[in-house]
Amino acid sequence: MAQQGAKGLECDHVVAVEPAAVVEGGARGAHRLYVVLTRAVSRLDVVHARPLPFD
Numbered sequence: 541m542a543q544q545g546a547k548g549l550e551c552d553h554v555v556a557v558e559p560a561a562v563v564e565g566g567a568r569g570a571h572r573l574y575v576v577l578t579r580a581v582s583r584l585d586v587v588h589a590r591p592l593p594f595d
Contacts, residue, residue: 554580555587563593 556562556576563569573593577584586592 550579550581552581553583553585555585557587558590559586559588560590560593 554576556573559573559577562573562576565572570593
């Protein structure tokens, strides 16, 4: 979901690519990743080569 104005938007299928880069992308990176991860209605795929930014 690359759209900045996607507030409240839900999608059937969401693909989150490189979550660590999203978190590192700015002061609100962790918030943006949360929004991406919670927009999927039916399916969420996470594609990454780097370690996930979670403890």
